[in-house]
Amino acid sequence: MIGKESIMIRRHIRIASVLLLALILALTGVSGVLASEAVKPLPSDTEVGGVIVGNAAGSFHYYEIAYPGGSAALDVSLWYTPADPVTSSAFGLNVYGSNGFEGQATPDASGVPGLLGFSYSADDATTLLFQIYNYLDGAAVSYGITTTGLPEMATTTTEPAATAPAPAAVETTLVAGSGQHGGTLIGNPAGAFVMYEIAYPGDEVKLTVELRYSPADTVTSSAFGLNVYSYGGFSGRGEPKADGEPGVFEFSYSSADATTLVVQVYNYLDGWPVSFTLNWTQ
DSSP, X not given: OHHHHHHHHHHHHHHHHHHHHHHHHHHTTOOOOOOOOOOEEOOBTSOEEXXXXXXXXXXXXXXXXXXXXXXXXXXXXXXXXXXXXXXXXXXXXXXXXXXXXXXXXXXXXXXXTTEEEEXXXXXXXXXXXXXXEEOSTTOEEEEEEEEESSOGGGTOOOXXXXXXXXXXOOOXXXXXXXXXXXXXXXXXXXXXXXXXXXXXXXXXXXXXXXXXXXXXXXXXXXXXXXXXXXXXXXXXXXXXXXXXXXXXXXXXXXXXXXXXXXXXXXXXXXXXXXXXXXXXXX
16 A cells, blocks of 8 residues: 555656646746657767757657668667756657657666667668657757767768769658648658658547558559557558548547657658648548
């Protein structure tokens, strides 16, 4: 009984600390905005950093790196400040790849406050997407992220000569908005992606996402599709429409909690253009 009471007390203290910090920020005139940025390249062995201002529904910075495969040992280090327990509970790093959610940065083994680490190794080449998040409304957190362990060729970008054809590139774009978006996505064996953010209000509101694409043949449908991610990681993928209509994927979502959903449209068919229209209603 004492153990349960102790857990409840600690939980209440943690909640009270977050509310107190939010109240202080509000009284000092600091307001939160939903920070959304284009995906930035993350060079190896070079620290990239910034300041991310939190939002109750989630504020995010995105970075990507081309992972070469071959079981290369990738290590990611993320420092942040302030490194107090309240910040640590609402700031962090999620990592996504071609198979969806790959993991989350955890406290460094050294025990140094304000330092997180993540390691990755796989046989297949892919593009890794790093999502730095901050859920403390109005709180500014400074950070620096560094990756090590990859060969230089995996993170060096060279402009092609004017007379030479450009190699197939991984196309990654993050667009904030709602309602309807579309375009043409040219495939890549390591994955070509377009990202969209949807501000989900919570309260069990039903969200329906529909992805229409062409050509709608079986080869395209096997390598083109839709993944959805939330603060908790992978939320699901688009499934063929229930009535069997070809060239349509659907995804439904409902939760009591407000959050920001990241919708990933992907294409793994090398050099193959797929036209698509993405609609969502809630």
